[in-house]
Amino acid sequence: MQLAESIVAHPRNADWAAELRAAGLRATSQRVAVLTYLDHNPHSDAETILRGVLETLPTVSIQAVHGIVNDLTAAQIVRRVDLADSHSAQYETRTKDNHHHVQCIECGRVEDVDCAVGHAPCLTPSDTHGMRIIETDLTFRGLCTSCERK
Structure with a gap:
């Protein structure tokens, strides 16, 4: 999937640090970067997220991204989407609306x-x-x- 195809017209632009703290998670720069990226690029897999945040976080690893999306999914800040014929899980910040x-x-x-x-x-x-x-x-x-x- 090309990144330009997944950019949405009106991302939420949420206060991710506040949402993380409200969910009982530390508002680390890596978590905020992943959420900001996903807000603008929904339905991204971990590899795509990694490529998207590397410019601002050059030391982040794929293992860190997997850990972050797992934590964010468990906290219901991110939704994991498993679709047929997709090579891996995809993630989005649009949650709790049953779309x-x-x-x-x-x-x-x-x-x-x-x-x-x-x-x-x-x-x-x-x-x-x-x-x-x-x-x-x-x-x-x-x-x-x-x-x-x-």
């Missing part, structure tokens, strides 16, 4: 899709097997316009 994804089967581009109903869960299964459903994870798969033209 879904659309993925191009050719180039792998991923975009957000808002919940069809507007509240969690936005789809109801035919049988819950006695479970209280709290979220739905749905991926639409297709061809983006660039790949369709090829």
Whole structure:
């Protein structure tokens, strides 16, 4: 996936240091850099995040990035997205809103899709097997316009 394709028009530009502290995590420069990068480049994997923060943090390692995204995911500041045909997990800062994804089967581009109903869960299964459903994870798969033209 090319970085330019994943840049969103209106990132949250949150006060990441404050969000980290509110979640009980130290607001390190590495965590803030990873969150800032993900805010502007959602659906990035750890390797892409590493390349994105190396200019400002030249000593950061891939192991550090993996540790950071794991900590941020556990704190629910970042959402881990595991999509079919993706070589690794992707991460985003858009959390707790039960949105879904659309993925191009050719180039792998991923975009957000808002919940069809507007509240969690936005789809109801035919049988819950006695479970209280709290979220739905749905991926639409297709061809983006660039790949369709090829």
